[in-house]
Amino acid sequence: MTLSMYAASTPTFRRMLGNLAAILNKAAAHAEARKIDPGVLLSARLFPDMLPLTKQVQIATDTAKGCVARLAGVEIPKFEDDETTFADLQARVAKTIAFVDSIPPAKIDGSEERAITLQLRERTLEMKGQDFLRNRALPNFYFHITTAYNILRHNGIEIGKSDYLGN
Amino acid sequence: MTLSMYAASTPTFRRMLGNLAAILNKAAAHAEARKIDPGVLLSARLFPDMLPLTKQVQIATDTAKGCVARLAGVEIPKFEDDETTFADLQARVAKTIAFVDSIPPAKIDGSEERAITLQLRERTLEMKGQDFLRNRALPNFYFHITTAYNILRHNGIEIGKSDYLGN
Numbered sequence: 025m026t027l028s029m030y031a032a033s034t035p036t037f038r039r040m041l042g043n044l045a046a047i048l049n050k051a052a053a054h055a056e057a058r059k060i061d062p063g064v065l066l067s068a069r070l071f072p073d074m075l076p077l078t079k080q081v082q083i084a085t086d087t088a089k090g091c092v093a094r095l096a097g098v099e100i101p102k103f104e105d106d107e108t109t110f111a112d113l114q115a116r117v118a119k120t121i122a123f124v125d126s127i128p129p130a131k132i133d134g135s136e137e138r139a140i141t142l143q144l145r146e147r148t149l150e151m152k153g154q155d156f157l158r159n160r161a162l163p164n165f166y167f168h169i170t171t172a173y174n175i176l177r178h179n180g181i182e183i184g185k186s187d188y189l190g191n
Numbered sequence: 192m193t194l195s196m197y198a199a200s201t202p203t204f205r206r207m208l209g210n211l212a213a214i215l216n217k218a219a220a221h222a223e224a225r226k227i228d229p230g231v232l233l234s235a236r237l238f239p240d241m242l243p244l245t246k247q248v249q250i251a252t253d254t255a256k257g258c259v260a261r262l263a264g265v266e267i268p269k270f271e272d273d274e275t276t277f278a279d280l281q282a283r284v285a286k287t288i289a290f291v292d293s294i295p296p297a298k299i300d301g302s303e304e305r306a307i308t309l310q311l312r313e314r315t316l317e318m319k320g321q322d323f324l325r326n327r328a329l330p331n332f333y334f335h336i337t338t339a340y341n342i343l344r345h346n347g348i349e350i351g352k353s354d355y356l357g358n
Contacts, residue, residue: 027194027303027321036325070237070345136194154194158203163356166333173334174341178237189330 029095029136030129033157037088037124040169043190044084045117047173051181052110062110068175077175081113084168085120091161092124094140095153096131196262196303197296200324204255204291207336210357211251212284214340218348219277229277235342244342248280251335252287258328259291261307262320263298 055062067076075083082105093100101123107113135153142149142160151160173188222229234243242250249272260267268290274280302320309316309327318327340355 027196027199029194031321032194032199032325036329039326040330070341071347074344154198158199159206159358160356162203162329163207163333166330167337167340167352167355170334170337171341174237174338177241178345180238185334188334189327191326 028129028133029153029157030132033095033132033161034092034124034127034129036162037092037165038121039190040165041085041088041117041121041124043188044081044169044172045114046190047176047181047183047187048081048110048113048117050183050187051176054181055110063108065176065179065181066108066110066113068179070171070175070178074171077172078107078113080168080172080175081116082107084165084172085116087161087165087168089120089123091157091165092127092132094156095135095138096127097135097138098127098131195296195300196320196324197299200262200299200328201259201291201294201296203329204259204332205288206357207332208252208255208284208288208291210355211248211336211339212281213357214343214348214350214354215248215277215280215284217350217354218343221348222277230275232343232346232348233275233277233280235346237338237342237345241338244339245274245280247335247339247342248283249274251332251339252283254328254332254335256287256290258324258332259294259299261323262302262305263294264302264305265294265298 051065052062054060055065066078069076082103085103090100101119103116103119107116138153140151140153140156142151142156170188173183177183218232219229221227222232233245236243249270252270257267268286270283270286274283305320307318307320307323309318309323337355340350344350
């Protein structure tokens with residue numbers, strides 16, 4: 025069995041988003057136990073011009089749904105970016121997992137050479153499916169999952185590497 | 192052309208380690224320009240019981256060389272973990288890139304089902320090559336590259352997402 029585009033994408037998103045959901049649960053429980061306003065954690069940043077926790081979760085989920093949709097050649101589901109609570113973020117993560125699970129392997133397998141066009145703020149990037157997955161989607165996805173973890177860890181939430189890896 | 196185990200591993204390590212090297216260069220230049228003791232950055236952490244920058248770089252490189260060596264079925268090069276300067280870390284990153292570049296694609300391709308044994312502190316993990324790559328090596332690698340970035344960003348180094356992504 026060779027590595028397929030599906031195997032290299034959807035299961036990773038599903039798994040890491042599940043781990044993110046568990047981490048967010050621990051953060052919400054921590055806030056409740058210590059009587060911390062959850063908004064303090066949701067708006068926490070590692071540096072004033074870095075993005076806060078809520079935005080890290082929004083971008084991680086955007087990256088997952090955008091990658092799967094682009095590889096499959098289907099429309100990217102639009103989310104409103106209006107989350108203000110941990111429950112809202114959990115719902116967003118769950119919606120994202122449901123979307124990536126809704127795309128069957130056959131739609132993604134064989135997308136190695138599919139032409140992907142990314143419209144960025146200042147330029148348009150054209151690349152092949154496998155380059156998009158390896159050089160753009162996965163690094164971005166892991167960046168925002170890890171940064172969400174780091175923001176929470178920096179704020180004293182008791183999580184560890186095994187929460188991130190999910191084992 | 193289908194996604195190969197080589198394409199899903201070595202080029203990612205080479206690319207992201209190159210980006211890490213460029214980020215470390217900016218950090219060293221920042222320290223010099225502001226007369227900051229480089230040791231302050233090298234020992235910086237996001238939380239008291241998280242690992243410092245030097246260790247993040249050591250583990251990122253360990254993950255890359257360990258993954259490529261295990262998939263190829265060759266001995267993992269041993270590094271001494273004695274880095275104390277930015278130049279030392281750069282040398283370690285360069286040694287790691289040289290090692291992953293030294294393993295030809297043919298040694299890694301076809302390792303999807305290869306049995307990989309990981310001796311952790313408290314348990315032994317057995318998994319197939321592709322599960323090891325997707326669920327263990329890549330998430331770990333990206334975690335430590337991103338955390339190195341976050342530590343430096345948290346300390347005011349002027350780097351951005353494009354330094355991390357390398358484009």
